[in-house]
Amino acid sequence: MTQTTWNQEPHPARLEERLDDDVVRCHLSPRNCRIRPGQHGFCMVRANRDGRLVTLNYGRSVHATEETIETEAVFHYAPGARILSMGNVGCMLNCDYCHNWKTSQARYVEDKDVYHYTPEEVVDIAVRHGIKVISWTYNDPVVWHEFVVETAALAKAAGIVNLYKSAFFISGEAIEELIPVIDIFSVSIKSLDPKYYRKITKGWLEPVLEGTEQVYRAGKHVEVSTLMVTDLSDDEKTAREMATFVGERLDPSIPTHFVRFHPDYKMTDTIRTPVDRLERARKVAMDMGLNHVYLGNVYDTESTNTWCSQCGLLQVTRYGLNADLVGVDADGNCASCGTRAPLKLLPDARRRSKVQELPAGGDLDVASFDWHGDVRALHVQMRNESDAPATAYTRRYGDPAADGSWEIVELKPQESFRYIAAKSTPDELGVQVAIPDRCTSSLHQVFDRAHFPTVEVAAGTLNQDVSPLPLFQPGTRR
Structure with missing residues (x-):
């Protein structure tokens, strides 16, 4: 790289x-x-x-980042699984609220934010770190088509699952090339209003819906989401139209996510979506017959959990970007009544190895970051500056009832590795990182699901309701 x-x-x-x-x-x-x-x-x-x-973007990427599958609005496939998120440069759309605008809109891209990976390097990162899912994500994987198809094929041959997180403004011909190598499609449907699509996204609606149907008919795991933009699409009308599409053109069992908006790009003169509007949208969709409706980018609500459809047992608890299986057996059945859970499990896809205490005499530097405001997630970037392997550690702290173990992060010589840490309990205070003296690290705060590029914590201030810097300045371009 x-x-x-x-x-x-x-x-x-x-x-x-x-x-x-x-x-x-x-x-x-x-x-x-x-x-x-x-x-x-x-x-x-x-x-x-x-x-x-x-x-022009083959192999051009933002920094590969380990995250959790919940960051991609995927709740019914391998809950809690670690994923390797790969994002690139460019986009087929230009949404007014894009939180990846500095990479999705190529004219704003800076070389310092772009890295070069080969297909083999991507698969090697996943294999070495025990990651079972590669997610093609961030700006949008459609414009990375050649690299995605070729790398996903290598990953599939290595036993790795491929996840495609996209606004899906893509041709049917291109979808046919994806179907053999992609296992999970998480489709972001911005609205069901054709005028909204033309004005806000600069695309049009029907190809998105047709493409979603195409992958559903192909038998792929599909989940859909809608960003509920404050005072624009966070209403019952959007919920009803989404429920109608899923119920009539897909299937009522398809997981559907109503996602909280944060101001960004050209839409910063507003506020985050009020959570009560999201809860109302969820109720409307469930009353219309959808079986699994979730909220995204929210904490402290039961509307992110999964229950057994037969006996009501709580099967998956979710807090932010973290998930725990609590009512499902190893075979994927309800632990109470034995009904098949609506989940696809992926063995050995979850946690890293852990130790209770840091090794003595390890010459480790410990840094801490406290959660604040709406910043409840953090990208941690580590770099091994030496020519020998190195071991770093990370943990959450502050909640005596939670697991305070240190997770182990193994770094090969000269490796730069990046991962997300997200608040996992209401009482958790923050995250700690311990690195050997031959390594360096930086912390990058993010809202909700990740966005690129990020700004190092020490580099700027934060408005609690607007994305961490950088902010879009109208009239500027490279």
Whole structure:
């Protein structure tokens, strides 16, 4: 993995149609961009070079990050599993509230935020750290199509599950190339209002719905989510339309998530979604017949938990981005009545190894971060600066009733590794990191599910209701 000038190495692109006069048409998204020589498509990362379609972001990524599967609005597949999140540069949309705008909108990308990975390196990171799921996520994996398809195939051959978290503004032809290698599709449906889609996302609705149906019909694990934007889409109408789509065009058993919004990008003159509106939306959808409706980006509510549909036993408890199986046996059945739980389990996909105490005489530096305001998650980045393997440690602290063990993080020589720590109990105070003196670390606060790039804790202040820096400045561009 090396830092690189991110858009200087074109890579042959798939889904190309060659036209007259060296013009090409890109069939990756419903836009079907017609691109003249030397020009780019809407996404700014697919271009025409000498009459051939190329991609400029092959292997270009934000820092690979270990997270939990709950960050991707996936609640019924391997609850609590650790995942390796991979995000790239560019997007087929330009949503006014995007919290990944500095990477989704290519004109704002800075080289310092971009890394270069090969498919083999991605799979190696997952294997070495015992991670069983790779998630293609953040800005949106659609525009990373070539790298996703090739790397996901390698991962699948290594026994690793692939998760595709996307707004799914993608062509049916491209979806057919994903179906053989992707196991989980988490689709973010921004709204069921066509006018909203055109105005707020700069895309259009029906291809998103058709694509979601396509992967559902293919037998893939599908979950859907909707961002409930304050005073824009956080109403009963959105809940009813979402419930109608899931119930009639998919299946009432498909997990559906109503997700809390935080102000970002071009929409900072507002507030976070009031939780009572989310709770009302959930009730509306369940009253309309959906079986599994959850809230996202919220804490301290039972609306994130899973219960047995037959006897009502609590099966999965969730707090923020953490999940615990409490009422399901090893075979995936209800621990009380034996009914099959609506969950797909993935053995050995959860926790790292732990120790109760730090080793004596280890020359470890310990740093702490306290949760505050709406910041209840943190990216921890560690780098082993030496040519020998190193062992670092991390734990949550402050809640005497919770597990205070130190989790072990093994780093190979010169490895930079990044992971998320999220508040796991109401009484937890924060997170601690212990690293040997030949390693360095930095802490990056995030809201809710992760976003990129992040700002190191020491680099700026935070408005409790607006995303951690950097903030979008209208009229600026690279």
